[in-house]
Amino acid sequence: MSMSAEVSRRSVSNKGDDDEAEKQPAAASGGGEIKLEAKMTLLNGITVIVGSIIGSGIFVSPTGVLKYTGSVNASLLVWTASGIFSMFGAYCYAELGCMISKSGADYAYIMETFGPFLAFIRLWIECMIVRPCSQAIVALTFSVYVLKPFFPECQPPDESVRMLAVCCILLLTFVNCYEVKWATMVQDYFTYAKLFALFIIIGTGLYQLYLGHTEHFTFENTKTDVTEIALSFYSGLFAYNGWNYLNFIIEELKDPVRNLPKAIAISCTLVTVVYVLANVAFFTTLSPVEILGSEAVAVTFANRLYGYMAWIIPVFVAMSTFGAVNGVLLTSSRLFYAGASEGQMPEILTMIQINRLTPAPAVLTVALLSLLYLCVSDIFALINYVGFATWLSIGVAVLCLPVLRYTQPNLPRPLKVNLFFPFFYIICSIFVTVVPMIASPVETGYGCLMILTSVPVYLVFIAWKSKPKFVRNLFAAATRVLQKVLFVVGPDRKAQV
Template structure:
């Protein structure tokens, strides 16, 4: 994730190279190792520290929960390989947004953009900020749940502080990202190492299928928590134009990183269950804290500190990467022009950062982390499923398109079947959360009809929106970066 940010920063501050035509283009500087670190850094965040409780809650047994973790990793790898073919076939920026635009047209692409900008990214940021709050406060409330008001207020402070950092200086933001990435890796290494020692001592009494809940609805909901932890496997596609020899390095990066993350996640869960019983995991809002209290004695404070640092960095990463998606949407005329602009003195994407922060604060009205995960899960896998559907559709509709990478057709078929399972079944099992998710997705329809499809808007409306955009520009002192490509104005 930090590599992606660094690339965006370079493009804003002279890191781009002029092409022969005079167009500003990005150089392909990223190696295979860089690609692996982007995917690993994007995936490993707060999910591994909050999802074990959610997975176990719906599976009922340790062994079944571990199976869900493994299958979630394989599911993500299959999806990533499908994206590899799409990314080398459709080379426009914007990843799955561009794939849907090319295959199904502007309306479906806008729905995908709306889901990502209005639900997935801000909701994920709210989840990570709440996880940060829980891990910071848990040592002060060792025998009870931290107060909801305190958790929410600390999450708000986290988002506001990082909003200021990202608006003030990109260098500060990237330094925060690099430092806190090491924190999460160190925390996981310590947990896995101590878990390995516990296994060596024969602590295996909790590894069984007792209490397994094999209802289809429960299994589907368990995948929401498991897949949330793997979210981010498609981030390399957003910067595929900066990857050296993508035909060779993209599938390699996917195989290495997804395998590595799956192994790390499974070993981390194994470590938890060498020491904690299923009831202890279910009763804990901060599993890593409870684990540390049982094993580390006077040094138990180190794990919640590292986890808090990790989640703090993850919030920062979402803010850092959001501007790329807004810009891709504006290039197609589907996002307000103001969101593509940068602050003239600080050279930061201030409007995009501020809108992400405001939307995230809205989601904090619900402090139920697992309800928020259900919102994100339903919206994410529905929209990614549509992106994967592009692959067989284009094989049929445009068979002559160049396909440097060609995956077996069984990959998208398996992924689409699994996507239907994890989106349709929870509509019955968790109707409230999925109902809200559907309403938020459907809200994209009137927005598209009024602001994009309706071309001949009254002049007074256009003047008003021009004036509103101009006022925002003056307030934030932002301008659109120079580019040879035309940016269409979306009068939002």
């Protein structure tokens, strides 16, 4: 029996139960389409972006920029410039998001502009490595900070850390499968928590400035080597990664033409100001040597100034990372969903849970991959190998803007940016991507090999259309079984046939 027929049978058998029907979404009760609903407000959009950008890095190890610039003042300039550069990219994404209003962000834009092959390469590396690895790493950071008070003199046991990370991912998987509003509430409140912690740090830093603690703010020891400058921007831009995450779930944003540009502008400005002022606060109390040698800069800062109240910072770091795990899960699942909608992922990932109207199969897939990566001993290396691919693909996505201006001038463009912004961003992206590749050729080589694994997968599963009948039947049977287990149907199908 097909899933739609089963839904129809259930709908008819319950036809007289009006009270029960009122408790269910319209689609589940047989009166509408099964599709993702636009439930996210402008505030939700802002918290998705801010919560996705601000993870544990600014609390734990904001050292990469300082390491490559050599001086405090130069590092603050790089933090500021990285924020402005991210705003340029976000501005370009605002036009792309309003013009191509599909979930999937740069994947959807590359698909529209350059076709399925390049889009699949982007999809493959992001879905199979970058997103689940990132989620596993942030979940591990969450676990370390939760367990640290119980092991004050040593590192928590690795097994305990990984098991708590599993619990974190499973809990948030349930939240994201059960209700989109629950997921956005988690994102909202934990974003407020991390901003509150940063405002405490910033307020303390401003008070330290008032007391005259400015001895570390100099350009002394500034490095001028081009490679070092590029690597400092690479570290700075990595800290701002996530500004494009709202584009991944644009189908669920209310009035995206109005709210997407506003959310991006407010979020990027807020994060830039917070990042710069947080670094200023750290430098009012800690020397560059102390910051470079600290395992957790915010904790060292708190221990120096907050006395017996220093415990609040580890708590807020744990809350920050918990919210970041939720943000990655929320947006990554929509990337899987977008890929499946284009026929480049298994069909089951296009399915939506008929009662909860959430992309449950996609959420579960992201969670499963993240749990598998928790079994890998050095998952940080995987991120390092393919990190350059993230910036390269974002640069290619921004390139879509001028290309589409030329090839499809009649596309509706509610927002139209000056072409200076995409061209400037593309040139800087080439610089930031190529120089680290030259500086780290071995890691780049491994990364390129990992990216090339997408080619045979594309040729076998997507480009090869005339698969044997028994293979097609096997895939169809697996999809039907998973539909019945998860109680899901494809988007835009009527719940009652």
